Amino acid sequence: MSRIKEFPLPDLGEGLVEGEILKWLVAVGDTIELNQPIVEVETAKAAVEIPAKWAGKVHAIHHEEGTTVEVGVPIISIDTDPGAGEPAEPERTPVLVGYGPRTGAASRRPRRTNGSTAAVSPPPVVVAPAPPPPPPVVEAPAPPARALAKPPVRKFARDLGVDLTGLVGTGPQGSITRDDVQAAVSAPAAAPALAPDFAAGREQRIPIKGVRKLTAENMVSSAFTAPHVTVFLTIDMTRSMEALDRLRALPEWREVRISPLLLVAKAVLLAVGRHPLVNSTWAGDEIIVKQYVNLGIAAATERGLIVPNIKDAGRLPLRELADAMTALVQTAKSGRTAPADMSGGTFTITNVGVFGVDTGTPILPPGESAILAFGAVRAAPWVHEGEIRVRQVTTLGLSFDHRIIDGELGAKFLRDVGAFLTDPEASLLAWT
Numbered sequence: 001m002s003r004i005k006e007f008p009l010p011d012l013g014e015g016l017v018e019g020e021i022l023k024w025l026v027a028v029g030d031t032i033e034l035n036q037p038i039v040e041v042e043t044a045k046a047a048v049e050i051p052a053k054w055a056g057k058v059h060a061i062h063h064e065e066g067t068t069v070e071v072g073v074p075i076i077s078i079d080t081d082p083g084a085g086e087p088a089e090p091e092r093t094p095v096l097v098g099y100g101p102r103t104g105a106a107s108r109r110p111r112r113t114n115g116s117t118a119a120v121s122p123p124p125v126v127v128a129p130a131p132p133p134p135p136p137v138v139e140a141p142a143p144p145a146r147a148l149a150k151p152p153v154r155k156f157a158r159d160l161g162v163d164l165t166g167l168v169g170t171g172p173q174g175s176i177t178r179d180d181v182q183a184a185v186s187a188p189a190a191a192p193a194l195a196p197d198f199a200a201g202r203e204q205r206i207p208i209k210g211v212r213k214l215t216a217e218n219m220v221s222s223a224f225t226a227p228h229v230t231v232f233l234t235i236d237m238t239r240s241m242e243a244l245d246r247l248r249a250l251p252e253w254r255e256v257r258i259s260p261l262l263l264v265a266k267a268v269l270l271a272v273g274r275h276p277l278v279n280s281t282w283a284g285d286e287i288i289v290k291q292y293v294n295l296g297i298a299a300a301t302e303r304g305l306i307v308p309n310i311k312d313a314g315r316l317p318l319r320e321l322a323d324a325m326t327a328l329v330q331t332a333k334s335g336r337t338a339p340a341d342m343s344g345g346t347f348t349i350t351n352v353g354v355f356g357v358d359t360g361t362p363i364l365p366p367g368e369s370a371i372l373a374f375g376a377v378r379a380a381p382w383v384h385e386g387e388i389r390v391r392q393v394t395t396l397g398l399s400f401d402h403r404i405i406d407g408e409l410g411a412k413f414l415r416d417v418g419a420f421l422t423d424p425e426a427s428l429l430a431w432t
Contacts, residue, residue, distance in 0.1 A: 053078075162181050227402040
């Protein structure tokens with residue numbers, strides 16, 4: 001059995017057919033252990049680290065960083081028994097395309113004469129005459145030489161509209177790297193003082209792939225499949241903000257990350273219990289009402305918007321819900337959310353308030369019937385107990401699938417979410 005085993009790109013989630021190699025965590029010649037992370041790959045859902053299937057020594061890496069590889073295609077070869085010696089393979093002189101092999105004295109095999117072997121002296125070394133001086137400079141410049149760059153870098157430059165012939169490479173032998181291409185895109189373009197400049201260097205072309213591509217496909221599918229309706233409610237959240245302050249003062253909560261989003265999540269979970277049809281899926285010839293809530297929290301990351309969810313969030317006490325939300329957001333920000341954590345959501349909250357936005361009309365994630373937008377909490381004049389006072393005010397926006405949720409149900413659900421946030425302690429006593 002061969003010691004050299006090829007490790008193909010595994011299926012990292014439902015329906016995924018390819019992934020982009022973001023970063024190799026090992027190099028040729030490295031000794032690796034079983035289940036040691038060897039490569040970071042971005043799929044349409046997340047960036048994940050793939051562990052080694054075998055222990056041994058890295059024999060070959062088949063694809064460079066930035067390459068998109070189909071599931072099932074080998075990405076690395078591992079020598080599973082490096083102690084047995086190097087595998088038999090003819091020696092080769094490394095050749096860089098366009099530069100030729102290294103120079104050196106060649107040797108010749110002895111020549112057989114009448115059954116015996118006679119030594120043959122190597123040919124004398126011929127010294128070539130010195131090259132002639134360069135020709136004088138002429139008006140017409142010579143055609144530019146082909147820029148030295150690897151195929152993934154050439155594709156990256158082509159996608160961004162960057163001409164490689166004008167770049168100075170910083171890689172080995174002066175080759176052009178991805179960083180050189182990105183620097184050319186980021187550099188300010190020189191333009192005449194008066195004339196407009198529409199050169200390609202002033203445009204940035206971003207390949208649509210990975211998380212961004214999947215998000216776009218899902219949003220288009222949802223927008224043109226489910227008939228969306230959005231309703232709004234502005235509420236006084238002063239008592240919720242005071243309740244959070246009291247929670248922070250408790251000894252068992254002092255190390256817990258608490259934000260208004262925690263109470264919004266609790267309000268949604270309680271309101272779903274009062275209006276179960278909101279937590280459902282349209283399945284063509286039937287409506288599937290879920291008896292559990294996989295609560296999605298939309299998170300903006302460097303790779304795009306993702307919506308991981310907390311499984312069966314309705315069963316969690318408030319403290320455990322807070323811990324789960326903190327872990328979910330931290331994992332998403334680090335780009336380590338697993339594909340399984342982004343599947344199976346039943347209701348989503350998008351916190352647009354963290355960007356200073358009052359509210360919005362969010363689009364439903366596929367398979368869900370409602371999504372809540374939570375706006376910024378601001379100090380604003382409000383009529384409270386018959387007088388105008390400064391209170392903590394926010395606006396909620398609820399989008400829902402009108403095939404499942406009619407206007408009355410949507411309004412009642414949003415009213416209950418607002419009632420909880422207006423007076424959380426009274427709502428807990430009344431509803432639980």
